[in-house]
Amino acid sequence: MIGFADLYAKIFGPWIEGRRWTGANIPTDAIRVFYGRDHVPGRNEVVQGGIVKCQDLATVFPNTPVDPNIVYLVSSALPATATALLKAAKRAGARVVLNQNGVAYPAWHGPGWESTNKPMKELIRAADHVVYQSLFCKMSADRYLGPCSSSHEILHNPVDTAVFVPGGALPLAQGPVILASGSHVQFYRVESVVRAFALVSGKFPLARLVLAGHLGWRPDEREACGEVLRLCRDLHVEDKVEIRGRYTQEQAIPLLQSAHILMHTKYNDPCPRMVVEAMSCGLPVVFSASGGTPELVGDSAGVGVAVPQGWKKLHIPAPEELSGAVETIIGRYDTMSRAARARAVEKLDLKSWLDRHGRIFREQLTAGAG
Known part of the structure; x- marks a missing residue:
């Protein structure tokens, strides 16, 4: 069934676009x-x-x-x-x-x-x-x-490396802040992060998780938010998780600067801009080693979790492996943070x-x- 926008474009598109050239x-x-x-x-x-x-x-x-x-x-x-x-x-x-x-x-x-x-x-x-x-x-x-x-x-x-710069996060010893941001149009992206964070918080009791961006897998975003809150309560991390809404490009800068690690679990993500912006702010990345993300992060700016490659099924990183990747980064944080920033400046x-x-x-x- 053709939607109204498509019907409008089909009928009026040639006239609208043809008038651009005078x-x-x-x-x-x-x-x-x-x-x-x-x-x-x-x-x-x-x-x-x-x-x-x-x-x-x-x-x-x-x-x-x-x-x-x-x-x-x-x-x-x-x-x-x-x-x-x-x-x-x-x-x-x-x-x-x-x-x-x-x-x-x-x-x-x-x-x-x-x-x-x-x-x-x-x-x-x-x-x-x-x-x-x-x-x-x-x-x-x-x-x-x-x-x-x-x-x-x-x-x-x-990424504009003169604008997306490191700074603002509390010392790592006061508790690692893990960020998952962007357009979350499928629940698995948030669910995998929250489940991994629950394991992280067991080893790092001061750790916090920030979920930022559009929760778009339900027609009503409030329903999606409620689904996340229930998951957090079930895993006993509701007091350690902050859910933020959508943000502008200007607001993305302090959001990234206040975190230590970006977790990005989207499968086959073609070329995620948020990953590049995070690296420029000195955030190492935990990611699904699929799609175009490994091309961005390389071997030194984060830890990828291996998943099968394919087109007919979504392969989601296991929470245990994501949690282990976070632990690896925390153990080498200063080195990996500098590497993330350097890679963004030199290549992106x-x-x-x-x-x-x-x-x-x-x-x-x-x-x-x-």
Whole structure:
């Protein structure tokens, strides 16, 4: 059954997107980027997912909804009119750059994953250049969307290492603070963290757990929150767990700075931005060794818990192994904290990512003029 937003986009999308190009004589060497939406949220607004990359880019390449010569779309934050926008951009001679995140696959999405992938499949075939967020993103896109025939490259999600800096956490001896943050759209992500934390708190009685971000596996978030609270009571850690709500990019900084360790248990996460931000703040990461996360953390900035690789079943790290990973990090905390920060600065800094995008845009304009 087609939803109202899809029906609206299908009927009015071609008219809405076609009007973006007025036929004005725009200098071909002027980079004019449109991110698929008239408004790119500011850092003081609550957002989640792929739109954060557009926030980064818009600081250097402002959003240009009228007469753009480059359309930059993020696969995990596509506008409802993406198909119409793609066709209008091609007719106008604009270049299309796709930032490809993950794909829908059976274990994560369930029935209907083919329909969810359809817009991405159209985009990846028509894009003039594709930026894959990780090697895992490319591998999964090749499998479920088909290989890309245009120019492409891998650019991991970045972090502003001048803004996301260490500082603010109490000494580790006063109790390790474990953080699990982001968009929790499936209960297992929170459940695995809480169960692991219950084991951690048995060895480190002063330990605390902070759960931050959207609890999105129930239609009513209050129901999801109640489910977490019941689990905490059952495990006798309710007085050691703090549940916070959604947060802005600005609020993410003190949130990370007040913690010691990030625990990220999502299976096959394509390229989690929160992991990169945590590393930049000096937080070692306990993670599911699947998806693109190992590419970000490497061997020195955290401890991964091995899980089987696959697409038809979610493989969740055992609480005992997650707890053991936390204990390993606590035993080597200063060394691993410095390594996390160093890896973010050396390999994942925002400036290099923005500079490369500037070159991509110029290369695309040159190719379009040729």
